[in-house]
Amino acid sequence: MRWFAAVVLLLAAKPPNRLTAQDTTHIILPADTMPKGVRPMGAFLRSLMLPGWGQVATGRPMTGAVFVAWEGVTVMMTLKAQQEANYFKAIHSANLRHKRQEVQDWIVLWVFNHFLSGAEAYVSAHLRDFPPDLKVRAFPGGIGISIPFRE
DSSP: HHHHHHHHHHHHSOOOOOOOOOOOOOOOGGGGSSSOOOOOOOHHHHHHHHHHHHHHTTTTTHHHHHHHHHHHHHHHHHHHHHHHHHHHTTTOTTHHHHHHHHHHHHHHHHHHHHHHHHHHHHHHHTTSSSSSTEEEETTTTEEEEEOOOOO
């Protein structure tokens, strides 16, 4: 039994060496396959912290401006509803419960904006290499999509 414990201790003290096939430190990627700009997770985290930041980092400033504007609306409406809830509490209004619900609703929209902005930045960072020449056109028999291919 002591012999078994000694072998287990010895094996645990020195981890096994990595196989050379597992060594990825010497892999050189061609220049055209290396990611350009911010990575998708980086864009997600930026927009999670500050909505719109990830969109700007991925080259979509107008989309980022929409998320920033909605962030401002939700912040201001949360503060306004909270002030009204404080007033209702001071005058012992029967509508205090409804006003507190409104404050919670605005806080949920505020948090949702962060997650939606992060998800949108994540997807747009993944799709930044998508061809910008995509055209959607209406035809008499329906809708057509054309994607140009480079030779």
